[in-house]
Amino acid sequence: MSKAAARSSAPGEANWFTRPPLPLPPEGIEAAERAREDLLDAAEQAGCKRLQALCQGSGGLSSFLASAASLSPFLHSVLERRPQILEALFDTGVEQRLARIFDELAADVAGETEGQLMARLRRLKGEAHALIGLADLSRTQAAQETVRQLSQLAEACTCAAVRFLLRDAEASGRLKLPQRDDPQAGCGWIVIGMGKLGAAELNFSSDIDLIVMFDPEAPAIVDPDEAGDLFVRLTRRLVRILQDRTGDGYVFRTDLRLRPDPGSTPLAISVDAAMTYYEGRGQNWERAAMIKARPIAGDAAAGARFLKELRPFVWRKYMDFAAIADVHSIKRQIHAHRGHEAVAVRGHNVKLGRGGIREIEFFVQTQQLIAGGRVPELRGRETVPMLDMLAQQKWIEPETADVLGKHYWFLRDVEHRIQIVADEQTHVLPEDDEGFTRVARLMGFEDEAAFEQVFRSTLVDVEQHYAALFETAPQLSSGLGNLVFTGDVDDPGTLETLANLGFERPSDMIRLVRGWHYGRYRATRSAEARERLTELTPALLRAFSRAGRPDETAVRFDGFLAGLPAGIQLFSLLQNNQPLLDMLMAVMSAAPRLAETITRSPHVFDGLLDPRLLSELPSRDYLAGRLHVFLEAATGLEEALDRLRIFTAEQRFLIGMRLLTGLIDAGRAGRAFSHLADLAIGHALSVVQAEMEAKHGSVPGGRVAILGMGKLGSRELTASSDVDLILIYDHDEGAEWSDGAKPLASSQYFARLTQRLIAALSAPTAQGILYELDLRLRPSGNKGPVATHIAAFRSYQERDAWTWEHMALTRARAVAGDESLGHRLVETIDAVLINKRPLGELRKAAREMRALLEEEKPPRDEWDLKLMPGGLIDLEFIAQVAVLAGAVESQGRVTGTGEILRCLSPAFVEPGSREVLVRGHDLYTALTQVIRLCVTEPFDGEGVLPGLSDLLLRATDLPDFTVLEAHVAQTAVAVRSVFNELMKA
Template identity: 30%
Template sequence: MFSLEKIPAELHHTVNLHLQNFTQSVQALNLKFPENKQVKSTLPSIFCCSEFIAQTCTRQPSFLFELIDSGDLFNADVRLTYQQQLNQQMIANDAELMKFLRQFRNKQMLRIAWRDLAGWSDLAETLADLTELAESCIQYALDYLYKQACIRRGTPVLSDGTAQNLVVLGMGKLGAWELNYSSDIDLIFAYQQDGVLADRKETSYGEFFSRICRSLVKVLDEITADGFVFRTDIRLRPFGDSGPIIMTFDGLENYYQTQAREWERYAMVKVRPVAGDPLGGEKFMQLIKPFVYRRYLDYGAFEELRSLKIQITQELQRKDRMDNVKLGPGGIREIEFIGQAFQLIRGGQDVDLQERRIQLILQLLGEKVLLLPEDAEQLLSAYKFLRRVENHIQEYQDKQAHDLPKKPQQQAILAFSMGYDNWPRFKIELDKVREQVHRIFVLVFSIAEEQSKPSVSTEIWTGQADEDIILNKLGEIGYRKAEEVFSLLNNFKTSSAIKRLTSKGAMVLDKLMPQIIDAVAQVKNPCITLKRLCALFEALAGRNVYLSLLAENNKALQQMIKLVAASPWISEYLAKYPILFDELLDTRSLYEPLEKAALQQQLAELLAQIDPTDIEQLMFGLHKFKHLNVLRIAAADIMGAAPLMVVSDYLTYIAEVILEQAVQIAWRILTEKYGTLPDTSIENTHFAIIGFGKLGGIELSYSSDLDLVFVFDYPDSNALTDGGKKIGSSQFYATLGQRVRSLLNTQMLSGLLYEIDLRLRPSGESGLLVAPINRYEQYLKEEAWTWEHQALVRARFVAGDTQIQAKFAAIRQRILSLPRVETELKAEVRAMREKMRKTLDKSNKEVFYLKQGVGGITDIEFIVQFCVLAWAEKYPSLTDFTDNMRILDTLAEKNLLNAEAVTTLKQAYCLFRNRGHKEALQGNKAVVAQDELVDIRQQVAQWWQEIMQ
């Protein structure tokens, strides 16, 4: 009936035995073998290659016959119907569930192995089939267990009232859609939100889901008379065997950010939701991405992978398991390590590499020339070959084996299953493949140790010589203050922060510091720069990934030294906000501050990831956004990549975008509590923020506060909100203003978002926090002082309801254009300037204050303000702009000031402000020595006398 013609003669006896047992079983059950030539021609070879198939067909010949009759054995797409087939079965209890799933699994495993060994499926189909089978079984079992648990105890819900299921996360090959034939499945369980059920025992959600998880593992993993479904391993969860079987998303996020070990990050490259709540699964993937993928080139991961591979290799050598096709030299794990290294190092920058499937990763590495294309092709071919070998080893007895067989008969079976005449020919090809893989692996992971003599800077850092010798060596490499540097390094090494470093952190620092010592010796201010770097590294102690990047990437290190040498502000800013270190090392965007539209998009996306009811986290998001983008501007400023006017523009854009979001956040908080007023919405708030001073003039500096006035334009003073707790329109807008102020100037660990000054509102500190806009115009016209009109010169709409923008612009234009007696105005402006000078000008014989000194910034601003107030009635275009430079240009165009005066005032204004910026980046006040900028100061003072006296 069956031909053994294609089977090696030494295997005939084994095959005949299997065929005899199978035939007897079919006859005993009065079954008839289907007339199918394909099956008959392949059956002897399949029985030869797989004891598992032969024994399964003998015990349950109906499995094979059903697969033949249904056509499933010949259909490559059966996996698409797994869930449908499962759902057709009605289950009465856990015992029935376990029996049915095991029989379903065995039947499908028979089909998958048959198609593979017969050559009817390729590797991609086999891996996809196995993965889909596991997912379908997990989902089917979970659906049953969850439904039964809800019937018994009630249904857990999210905060919005929708039902909450747990999320099953697949790790390793299951997560990557690459499950091998007899693989176990690595699972982690999670659920979104904690809570308590309404049952009599007030069961916590944690206990509810824990019971389901334990039952699910039992259903899948327990060995019964029918075998098992999938060996299930849950030891990859946080804290391993000692940890809870399931955790909330918050718990997982906290663990991975604060306690997870490096290997857990590598494991998360392949994580994927495989069952349970699909929306919850999507949320988890967004949550875990920042932990897995760094925004910069992560060279620290390279060292970690290298170290881990060395450990594995050493262990294999000790256990004499070099014939392991997975873990041995040139095995599957080495190929995966190569792909994983590039993913972890570059995946944060190159989203294409955030892929789970190793075959696609290898293709991408070749296409992007991160590997030589021929090497990538070789690795891909080797991976397919080795995975087929692995599957055939496991299909033989359905055992989780990776070692090449030792017995001659089993060697002959494996060689035959792979299409080779005999074992020696197969082994030659296998060894060739593994040698090629290992060659590429060694090339990628340059494991060779440096045998050279330690460098001079290494000896200095490690203290491998007497103090006198080290002092001489410091002098030799360029340090003039050798004793000061020696003391600085010793204090740094013995600081509490450095003493607390892990052994890994200390190793990284030992690699980094000699490079620092060498590089810093070449800058203009080496001792000062080294002191700044030591202070920064103390703040970064424990964040090994940042130090690793600097140690492995000379370009990033040189950039860091260059910036820190140029500005103490940079090092202090980073020490205060270490989270910004990512930004500093991202050279793509560091010197390219964002335009306003890009800033708006960035902040909106950042806040969209935060729970809108979590005010503290929203405030933290605003702080992070500001610090990140101010750092970009400072770096561009220090390196000369951004001129003064552009720096002020960008700093102003940041403030405007934050104010826009602050209004929206405050609006949502308020309307959630009180409801909305008639005809209002978040797009039509009838509320606006007016910016004065440097904000209004688009001239912000690094330390500027914000001069603000809040106004509203709502027509009905008697209107009430529509919420459960109703309030009137005046109280509503007053409370809205308070909320905005609170968002901006609440003290957090990272300080204040902005210092804000609201004293320019009507009647100052005694006036309403938020003024009706019509009342505001009346105040400006009838009650305001001249200095308040001066301030209005640099006032403009900056955030809120855009319908108010045009209305305020018209009010400003009318007030600035009021008729004034020029001599009286000049006297008032002059008197106010002298009053300010007496109070605020701290200039003395040694130093000159750029802002308040005679001939300084404020003198120029007062000249401009006087000119606008004096002549806007006749020359309305003087009210078109709020910044001093363009107003001065308009004064020149109208011949109201002569060209020489305008040129001098503009030149001085830019020079003083630019110097102020530079002093701020050096950590200094905006002052210069009295013998600096003397000529230009005198020229401004002369123009003050000519124009204002």
């Protein structure tokens, strides 16, 4: 520390963080000074004189606090609200203060009520959370210590709540605790920490995953027959104490979905029922999950006994081919997808993305499941210590352990910085410059490019090690057996090989492949093509086998093959490009809609050959650049429209492939599909206008703008969405006719222009159609004119529009056409929407419309995510009512339902309910994007394709389809409850 800094340091500063200020971008220096001033004001108001003196100085600690607060709005808010957290550090070190917090959490307060307990837990957790975050940012401690402290904090808070609830149950006579001074001993209530909590590797803004059980024979149980109801009620209260948001915040979000069969079991189940489930129906992912299981609260001895009895389920004594197949099925269920070496950094999911944390964890867990049955030393919970142990036991090279260990903690650091910004449970690096720079600076990088380079090389390195794990696995490197497809009689050995691969109709499969080799398709007519296909066939069969339903996948591939004009290049590419084969099989096995697309239009597959596909995100600028290049050589209306149809189909397919492979998430897919629609509609309008002007001239001052409604307006289109449009026009006052060789009256001119645009967009052609259109949201609906003058539009919206039409207008935006008219149109809409309606009237209208919808269009089943009670319609109605009621707090106008829900005013909905709505919308969006991408028929959840099931589970980060079904049902109930509360009379 310099002499100047030392002079400005306050007494006791040695107890604090030793890091110099975090590097700030030039525009961040002013923000840091504002943060310092905010902290100074807060210290002054709270009487924290030593902190006040510190903030007035210019020392390294003061600068560090200012830089941390400016980069982390979460820390800024906490420290400004509770400067006493920092004032206390003048008397004690950070470690000592954390120790005292843990002591306070372990202490029981006589006479404390549940409300007082909730407030105390939130206060102590909030302080500890901030201190741990600051220590982590300052590098005063390593990431290993941070995750341990966060896990200890979660465990201490859970134990405090459990002790309170046990004593409360005893006071009411429902339990008789064996040890009053240690209520958890012998209580029979078992709380198992799973995932990162179980491994003591919790991240900064993590849920805590729990499995709750009870032992009805425990000495504390008064009536074994009532134990189930008792512990379910206690568990429900435990969750409420920990995760309900109050004025003091929340403690930890709690997830109980890892319990056995969560869709049909209570929140707490007996140990016998759990053991019966695992022994009879336990899944591969549950074996992997149980590696990290650890009793964290309640009856520790009973929890330890249960996990000991469960060891044979987790740790197989012998490894045979069936067990190895189990391990590889976990790979499928964990949803790790390999791809090209190029990795998009911005927008990358550091946990679930390629080369991310999950791949390192699964690398370790796979080896543990293979060897842990025979090598007890490999049964540990923590990731990096198990990497080292794998190296000691010669299962991996020491260099691999060192490299992956280093990468693991680097990625955990990145994860913590992403989350410390706003205390949000996100793992995605921001795409925007400001957000990305913020994370880079929190990581200590002064140069964003340097951070990007290190991050990218880390992902590539992890992915390569992860890929090598499966390339050398026994099942993947061994021969398949006989594969003979010549002659007219089926080879018995080939029938056996195909049956072993999982084909239900091996004889039909032989005939299918035999047909390929007979050259019955254009793609296989040349001898060279058949040679290449023969060499590729074993890899194809293996890929079909991994798909889960090999017969169906093979038939879809056969349809694709039948439509190919040539095959040599493709067969060569597939033989030498495993990622490309994997992507093709993902389509065939999981996405019948996409399979139909490439079968009908094989040219869309060409886009997958672009090596930049998986490294470039489908932003508007990216798509616009590609569109310009693709269309610049077009001559004439029909060629331009045909090229536009080809381009749109290909890009829609490639956006879908990015979603399918996990490169982009559902939200970004919705924006990309919407960007593509904007550009296609805009280009179609321009060529149609050019044709109109050539024949009929133009109306003086004539201008056209396209208003996007519905999911186009909210930028939430899916792969199969139709588009809702309204065409608005304007012209000079008194302009009654166009000025061309064949003049038209102005209203007729714009009506005909609209009709030609409709034909250009939706008429079926040899190249397909651009979009299905819906124009029913125009003024007066189907009875109104297809084109509307802006004055008529304004008049209708101000005087005649129904409430539901104004609700629909909340999602409207100008998507194409004349920019000045588009701006004027948006101003008109804003003027209509800014007139706040009485909330009571809006609620009444929304209730009536929802009831009418439920009567006229009831949900198909529990997978009708749009129409079901608590589904997307409920969320959209809430968002639309909030906009009309002026209950949205945003810096600018937003049209996306998810964006609006995130900006709902606390006066309109309390924060906990808002989080229910946001999470519900995120869940439904993730599922809807994948379902609409993959299937053509209504999705009902029965007999779902394994590949599609994997995609849905990856999109929602859930381990099993039954868990997903339960989560959807629980979410719908929660959303409907909030809807009813917000819309009540």
